[in-house]
Amino acid sequence: MQVKQFNTGSNSTETSPKSNSLTQMFAIGTLAIGASVGIAAAPAHAVRLDNGALTFTGATSDFFANASNPSFTVNFSNNIPPIVSVSSATGDFGTSGFPTNTVYGLNSSPSATFTQVGSSNTYTLNSDLIFAFTNGTSVKAGNGSQFLRTFNGNSVGFAASGTVGTTVSNSFGTVNTDSFNMNFNDISSRSGAGGYSVLASTFTETPTPPPTTAVPEPFTIIGTLVGGTAAVRMRKKLAVTQK
Numbered sequence: 001m002q003v004k005q006f007n008t009g010s011n012s013t014e015t016s017p018k019s020n021s022l023t024q025m026f027a028i029g030t031l032a033i034g035a036s037v038g039i040a041a042a043p044a045h046a047v048r049l050d051n052g053a054l055t056f057t058g059a060t061s062d063f064f065a066n067a068s069n070p071s072f073t074v075n076f077s078n079n080i081p082p083i084v085s086v087s088s089a090t091g092d093f094g095t096s097g098f099p100t101n102t103v104y105g106l107n108s109s110p111s112a113t114f115t116q117v118g119s120s121n122t123y124t125l126n127s128d129l130i131f132a133f134t135n136g137t138s139v140k141a142g143n144g145s146q147f148l149r150t151f152n153g154n155s156v157g158f159a160a161s162g163t164v165g166t167t168v169s170n171s172f173g174t175v176n177t178d179s180f181n182m183n184f185n186d187i188s189s190r191s192g193a194g195g196y197s198v199l200a201s202t203f204t205e206t207p208t209p210p211p212t213t214a215v216p217e218p219f220t221i222i223g224t225l226v227g228g229t230a231a232v233r234m235r236k237k238l239a240v241t242q243k
Contacts, residue, residue, distance in 0.1 A: 039083060039105045039134075045096065046136070048172035052091020053201035054098060054139065056131075058084040060194040064186040067149065067156045071115045074184065076131070078193045082106040084131070092202075097137040097170060105134040114147060114158070121149040123158065128165070131198070137170045139200050141182060157185040168200055178203040 142165020186194030
């Protein structure tokens, strides 16, 4: 593969991506492409994804040679059928769409085009990037989200630096994410595929119930009524005696 030199401009602040993150993602991407991997089915019960977190990884198309261009496109499922590896699913994600940490299928291969902002290292997502799982869950990074490019000569990486319109949804509705992290990388010496990871989490506060007035026990109410009647009788007797 021919290595293309990057023109980062005079304002370049690029640094080296972490090599261990790259290695982990590529290893996962290679595993996902294996023909012997089984795809998990959806669970019997599902709920609205209000509370929980989902982390998944996968392989991308090779984009190192194009990542210095003013605009380039990345395919986020470089395998057939399109699949990703879920490494963590907590809360509502674990009990509904992703009961086990394994490989899950996508309805189609998501792709996205990124456009450079001026001569900076910031790239903008040109349209919604949606990971639509076959179990009915979708994770979306909204149009206009920004990613910061890093480059060290042998590898290039992009990390979300300002996401907008990030949501998760299923048949029970759409929920805005409380936090959303995404990065994708490619190495010049690795031909054919890069890797990516996504973390989407949601959190909905439980509404505070209105203050309530304590309700007396039935025997307390009866005792108060009896006591009040006795007091009235005693006052009447006292008044008669004093006449």
